[in-house]
Amino acid sequence: MGVPRRVLLPLPDHDFDVTEVAVPWHYLTQAGHQVVFATESGGATPAADQRLLDGVIFGQLGAADGPKALYRRLLDDPGFRAPLAWGDAEPAEFDGLLLPGGHAPRMRQYLGSSELQDWAAAFWQLGRPVGAICHGVLVLARACDPVTGRSILADRRTTCLTKPMERSAYLATAWRLGRYYRTYPTYVEDEVVAALAERTQFTRGPFGFTRDTPTSDDSGFTVLDGNYLSARWPGDAHTFASRYTELLG
Secondary structure: OOOOOEEEEEOOOEEEOHHHHHHHHHHHHHOOOEEEEEEOOOOOOOEEOHHHHHOOEOOEOOOOHHHHHHHHHHOOOHHHHOOEEHHHOOHHHOOEEEEOOOOOHHHHHHHOOHHHHHHHHHHHOOOOOEEEEHHHHHHHHHOEOOOOOOEOOOOOOEOOOOHHHHHHHHHHHHHHHOOOOOOOOOOHHHHHHHHOOOHHHEOOOOOOOOOOEOOEOOOOOEEEEOOEEEEOOHHHHHHHHHHHHHHHO
């Protein structure tokens, strides 16, 4: 086992993705690292998107059983039950930053926070490992380099929730759930690509909805650029968590 690291994992008060939080938390803590949770005001236990726990439609399309079991264990983590406030976390005191996603409406508290974007930009300058999955990449795309004024992702290679994935989920469920799968009018991919210097820096990866598992990462997809690792959706979570843990070490 390597040297234990401290990783900040910021969250909204409600609606984060079960898999994209519980799976990386599991991998990191199993490797001996400390995951420090933070919400906007701190103190109160955050809550995942309940639909992903119950099943999005007719008990289907939610989180898989494995991540849900990990989430139940996460609920007993003292740091999760009493998170820091974003403003009380000093960037230099952390070895890593991990940004999960989620698509339900109350994710906007986290995705649209200028305070969190400034925190991410300050941490980015330290050159330490940063991981972002799905909508979490938006935090980095919206964070500005204090010198250039451009997004901190401007010169990096990345992926995120792809437009075909987001559109497919929306079209399959809009008849019952409306815009549940459309967090913003602009697709996540379009906003992330607009933050990059060149369209060619973005990679969608193979299309499909097969999820990776703890024992097989054949379907998992990530993009690594230096100290920055990104992934597309919950189906990449095991691959993402494993590779981020390696990057942190």
